[in-house]
Amino acid sequence: YNEETKYMTYRWRDFPAGGVEAYIGAAIGDSITNALTISGTEAFVRSQFPAGTPEEIVQAQVDGAVASLTLQNTPRSLTFGYVGDLDGIGNIPETPGVYGNYNEQEFSNTSGRLVAEYSLDDNTNFYASYTTGYRAGGFNGGAFNRDTGTGDDFSEETIASFEVGVKSTLADGRLRINGAYYTYDYDDVQVSVVKTDSGSISTDVVNAAKFSTEGLELDVAWLATDTLQLRAQYAYTNRDFDDYPIYLGLNIPPSQGLTPDNEYNLIMDWALLNAGGNSLDFQLSAAYKDETVSINTVPGNYGSGTNPVPVNLDQATNQERTLVNARLTFSRELEDSRSVSLALWGRNITDEEYRTFGYNYGPSLGYAVHQWGNPATYGLDIRLDL
Structure with a gap:
């Protein structure tokens, strides 16, 4: 509570x-x-x-x-x-009708979680859970509701989630397989939107009426040999707004934001050498994400203040990308329990070009801005434990 x-x-x-x-x-x-x-x-x-x-x-x-x-x-x-x-x-004179305006909201909620588990044997466990939760509302400090003479507020959101899954260890402990299916159902979900009204731009939190998510997750780890481990992780997410606030009479189809439909990670850990207090380890990984957009919606309007024309502005996507990283680490044990390690690493070694976050500035400024991911980057780490 x-x-x-x-x-x-x-x-x-x-x-x-x-x-x-x-x-x-x-x-x-x-x-x-x-x-x-x-x-x-x-x-x-x-x-x-x-x-x-x-x-x-x-x-x-x-x-x-x-x-x-x-x-x-x-x-x-x-x-x-x-x-x-x-x-x-x-x-500087105080803004009439706004300066000193005091606002207060009270929230209360009772939430809980129920879990059922079933062990098929010592190595395989099935589970199911049902969870409820909430997040309190608040106020947008950069906006004021002049129509009501009160702060620009947003309400609490609530969630009910259901999940079923399995966790297992097979092949004498050399293979681990975990999987899960889940659903989230939100009421009055809080979403971040960019508003471009009256020649200004602001980021506000608003309440969408209903929002649902379902997804799958899979995590597999395999010890192929005593020195080689392979891991794979996959996630599928499907998110939909069942209802969304109308903007100046315009029905807005929101995106699902920064959560990709599909993403996966592939990781190889290889112990090349382990003898005489020396070790040489190599890791190679690849991470893929579908394209996304940064903000659910960017509403704006054109025309005079008495006859605004609402629009839902286009957004540039954050492109799908596969980032490949590599790391080679040499470690040596020294006297008196000290150790030294040298690691040569590279990130995004295929030099993938991709956007990471951005939004449309709207009718007033008329262009979109974006941040880009780091290019291919290489380095050397030296660590001495005394």
Whole structure:
């Protein structure tokens, strides 16, 4: 049994008449079109300033004192600004109707787990379990519900799960096979969405009505010889939103996010040498994942505030990938129970190119950003245990 209370007090402030200009230095050039942050070597940064720009302004950017510096696509047209006095931040007027708004939510839940087991023999065990659980709701600190004059809140989610499986050890202990089938059923599931309304972008938590998951897991380990072990792991996941909140009258088909439909790992551990206090071990592994997307949905709208046109923005996928890693380790026992080891390793040795996380910035900025996985990477580890 759990009881929780969540609180949120909003401390929003708005810049006074005249906007942010009241808190930044003088501007040079025209209004910003497609702005890009200037970064790079000192020589490059200096080359971006119009002729005649005061040296103290240029040096401020070089020293990192300028908070923001932007460059137009038009050559030699520059706009820049810097925060003049952070100590004066308290003088920015409080946002009417929002600043100081106090919110509170109380949650309580009783959950449990029931497990049944059956041992076929000393080496094989079957089991089944039923579990309920919950996660408390809360508030989105970056959003405020001006229609109701209250904090932007989200509710608790609940889950009921069922799982059946088997765990076994066969072939005189040289073979292990574990498998499971499971289902998850959520009510009011909490999902993260990117909102791109009113010229701004935010990440909020909202409640979808119902969400279900079913999956299979398989884990096999085989000691092929006294020095060679092979392992394989596989997971299949099928996730569906049975119901999802409508956005400005638009039915949104959400994705299942960062969980791939299929993924597997293959691992080989080979003890090449073990004699006279010396050992040489080699590991080779491959990990595969289906393509995914990073965020369930990215809703936005085009048009005027009185006639918005809702859209569910496309997202670039995180591509399917197979990452291959290798590691060769030499270890030697020294006197007085000390040891030393040297490991030569490589990650993503096939140099797979793949995205890992990103989202669409929406109608206001009009492009998507993404992080990419590390390229082929190699290294040497040296460890001395004293």
